[in-house]
Amino acid sequence: QPLQLDCDLCAIVSNSGQMAGQKVGAEIDKSSCIWRMNNAPTKGYEEDVGKRTTVRVVSHTSVPLLLKNPEYFFKETNNTVYVIWGPFRNMRKDGNGIVYNMLKKTVDSYPTAKIYVTTEKRMSYCDVVFKKETGKDRVQSGSYLSTGWFTLILAMDACYGIHVYGMINDTYCKSEGFRKVPYHYYEPGRDECEEYFLHENAPYGGHRFITEKKVFAKWAKKNAIIFTHPNWTVS
Template identity: 35%
Template structure:
């Protein structure tokens, strides 16, 4: 990942400026000038540390002001070829009422568990169904607003609202925060920034290698730079739970189904735990693409691939290689809504019907047939 120009992050109390040029988030030499310090990140295998050049030896601790919090950076000073690491102390005022603690997450800046209170939630998808819905005010009236990945609100306020309590971001999408525009909207702007980001590691169910994983190292950097936004990493037990739920509902493991669970799946699983009641905005029901000739775009915002939602869903559902089973997941969400306080709007879903056993969709039925055929062949 590359950033074309260094980004101005904060003004030092002394009037100096710290600028960062992000290059794969590994540490490299620091270039110091009388009025600014420019950190250049290059490929390296050493741990994630801040290194300061000899000319800056006397500057040991920088205090930066980020709104209502304070940030002090760990600085590695080079003194007579000997290095000394000075730890960083971070203190911020919480932006959420602290009532319930949820295990399975770690705050990357403070190494604390996730604490949250949501009386009711709006879960906002990225679907083109939201275009023209004028649902923005309704969405913002919910106690908590949960969004997915990096879907913007600027320019779409009337349809998707402006408030964001939580963003569930798949790790494959996290590097999108390298965009200045995206970063300003999600992490800086006091009107549109999210209160917390939860990184979902998609199909990774083991401990993420913290020193070598690019997304983790970038998330760690942003967590310490933008103290008004709490950034949490999902622990392996959470990812395993999400996959166990899929097997429970379908009778297949994720690997057997050759699928990668979507950000929507992980968001719904988390929302059911965080929220006693939830309204989901913009999510198509599982039979919509079979019963209508929908030309709704996959995203409500600009999509360089110009995908049409139903075409994209059907393509993935019939793909026998690793893909997203969008329609199957939505059939499962419908089942969950029969026993939980979940409502779907834009579009409104048909009447809830309780089902027994595992979920049935065309793709799952084909998997069942293949499984039976394989058993018959083994018997022969």
């Protein structure tokens, strides 16, 4: 059945290394709905990112990462609603959708898990929005939408107000004295800004993180969306 979400104030918690040391966990946990992405953990990071999760938006490529720790994701946190997005070839229900098949098995093992998958219609809607906002065709420009893109579009439908924590804006990496952090708060790895530039300029197969953030800033002007840690000035 279709997913019905009705939230008042939503917190969207970024996976960025910006979240490390922010100590906003208690504040985040007060929100009526808390959105997280992919396999970003709360365990061991509660002080910075909070411990509650209402909705977890997960890319088809991150499903195997959740399945490395299914007890944690599908049993301990069984109040969480999982929204899995991915292309039709992976999500098809005729036995050939590799990710859909994994999820079906998961529900067999964890019958209380609340797992939803995006429809083809929803996926193409997100592409249409990208084209409308950027003037670029996502497929022709050789890019993939990010989980953040799907999360924000879903949250704008479900929430009266949105507070995004730990997401950088499109000019952050060129600003003076920016904070050098790893791409994810929960694992050492490539520097966040390096990763952003790498993706933005990849001829194909990259996420247009910087372009997406420009669009988010535009949405923030029209909707009740605020970005903090770091703060965005949406002029």
